[in-house]
Amino acid sequence: MTRRIAIIGGGITGLATAALLADRGDEVTVFEALDDVGGRAGSWEKDGFRFDTGPSWYLMPEVFDHFFELLGTTSREQLDLVRLDPAYRVYHEGEAEPFDVVSGRDAAVAAFEAREPGAGSKLATYLDSAGEIYDLAVSRFLYDPYVSLKGLAHPDVIRKLGTLLPLLLRPLSTHVEKQFSDPVLQQVLGYPAVFLGGSPYDAPSLYHLMSHLDLDDGVLYPRGGLVQVIRAIARLAEERGAVIRTGSRVERIITVGGTATGIRLADGTRIEADHVISTADMHHTETVLLEPELRSRTDAWWDKRVPSFGALLILLGVEGELPELEHHTLLFTKDWKANFDAIFGEDGAGTLPDPASLYVCRPSATDDDVAPAGHENLFVLVPMPADPGLGRGGVDGAGDAAIEAAADAVIAQIASWTGVDDLADRVRVRRTISPGDFAADFGSFRGGALGLAHTLGQSAMFRPGLRSKVDNLLYAGQTVLPGVGLPMCLISAELVVKLLDGDISTGRLPAPLASER
Structure with missing residues (x-):
């Protein structure tokens, strides 16, 4: 029987959930509050510049591959993927020369050895461990809905308990510092915690597995930007019969006797559904879209959650070339711990680190279509406290004064550290986005940029699951299993399909999906 499914959030x-369920023959409608799809992975254009407004790293390519294969296609058919060389560049405070990180085992080992004698062989061992744990995570952890804990009793997991337990209990920073003494190398290996919305001083060292992705596998870029991933998935969903409605804000999840029966839009329209899937932040879903007695988590529970860092995003259209920056460039401060303490620690609550460790994406280094000829496209991300009260951004300096002043300081820092002294004078387009915007536009928990940080208490079986106490209502997205980032969101969509079919297994669905109808 065809199921009517309402999906909250585009x-x-x-979009991925819609594509998978429509491919199975369900009647699917996506309701997106904004005027375009993509959510945090959005796009913005002005004066010939086109900016991604969210994710900019294409990692875990096999997750994308598997998702597209479920739909009977491939990543290569849907995206024009190019490999970045170098993978990224690092500027360290006080050092004039940058450190380029080249992907591939041999190149990475050589780069580490040149920086710190003996670090090459240590990196090889480190990456062996990272690859092994990554393979275990994909096969046993990431696709597990954790409806039961039976998956943790699998022989593959039991055999690795002696390795896994220390990695779970030791912070990533400690794990790295015990093996490498050079501060830049420590930061290169600790930075993956930021991909997970957290700090290397709080993220379990199990997440050293992330270094397998950038140092072993390499970093790819979909030509046209990460928005091409969004467009491809939206296109596949609509080709399979899903309906995508933008400008359709959901105001309430309708329930009868503790069962979800549909949704009500802000204009009063009621939509009946056999199942409701909310991909909005779980906190927003529970505190705004549901009656208090139907919430799965209490206010006290949410008070103890750790959101991801907030983010100051700065989109810059710059006249002239910027060869000092690679496609991905990282700027690291000397006192990294103080930097993260300012973001997550109580003493630094509400303050933007100064100077700040930050990330700059220059897609125009690879892609001619994101900026006019003779110009550069820059996307700057500065982790900051998750606090909507810090203000909102704007276009061409129209944001709140504190946000624009912080952006000015960041632009000056980039100019000073990279040797582009006239950077500020060459800016032709500018937009800032801040925690206040994340809260207003996406209903983001405390204005966090990514969802819940991947601390030990918010990972795997300790992370909120997809099931609600309301029958026929499921949650998905980066505040629930399996976590933050585009690949995790694709897996979350697959977990929805599994749970709707009563499948609580720990593995991937077989591809192509249509054959399973």
């Missing part, structure tokens, strides 16, 4: 999770 970000990557909502």
Whole structure:
């Protein structure tokens, strides 16, 4: 029997869920509050510049491959993927020369050895461990809905307990510092915690597996930007019969006797559904879209959650070339711990680190279509406290004064550290986005940029699951299993399909999906 399914949110999770369920023959409608799909993975254009407004790293390519294969296609058919060389560049405070990180085992080992004698062989061992744990995570952890804990009793997991337990209990920073003494190398290996919305001083060292992705596998870029991933998935969903409605804000999940029966839009329209899937932040879903007695988590529970860092995003259209920057460039401060303490620690609550460790994406280094000829496209991300009260951004300096002043300081820092002294004078387009915007536009928990940070208490079986106490209502996206980032959102969509079919297994669905109808 065809199921009527209402999906709240047109970000990557909502679109991916729609594509998979429509491919199975369900009657699927996506309701997106904004005027375009993509959510945090959005796009913005002005004066010939086109900016991604969210994710900019294409990692875990096999997750994308598997998702597209479920739909009977491939990543290569849907995206024009190019490999970045170098993978990224690092500027360290006080050092004039940058450190280029080249992907591939041999190149990475050589780069580490040149920086710190003996670090090459240590990196090889480190990456062996990272690859092994990554393979275990994909096969046993990431696709597990954790409806039961039977998957943790699998022989593959039991055999690795002696390795896994220390990695779970030791912070990533400690794990790295015990093996490498050079501060830049420590930061290169600790930075993956930021991909997970957290700090290397709090993220379990199990997440050293992330270094397998950038140092062993390499970093790819979909020509046209990460928005091409969104467009491809939206296109596949609509080709399979899903309906995508933008400008359709959901105001309430309708329930009868503790069962979800549909949704009500802000204009009063009621939509009946056999199942409701909310890919909005779980906190927003529970505190705004549901009656208090139907919430799965209490206010006290949410008070103890750790959101991801907030983010100051700065989109810059710059006249002239910027060869000092690679496609991906990282700027690291000397006192990294103080930097993260300012973001997550109580003493630094509400303050933007100064100077700040930050990330700059220059897609125009690879892609001619994101900026006019003779110009550069820059996307700057500065982790900051998750606090909507810090203000909102704007276009061409029209944001709140504190946000624009912080952006000015960041632009000056980039100019000073990279040797582009006239950077500020060459800016032709500028937009800032801040925690206040994340809260207002996406209903983001405390204005966090990514969802819940991947601390030990918010990972795997300790992370909120997809099931609600309301029958026929499921959650998906980066505040629930399996976690933050585009690949995790694709997996979350697959977990929805599994749970709707009563499948609580720990593995991937077989591809192509249509054959399973």
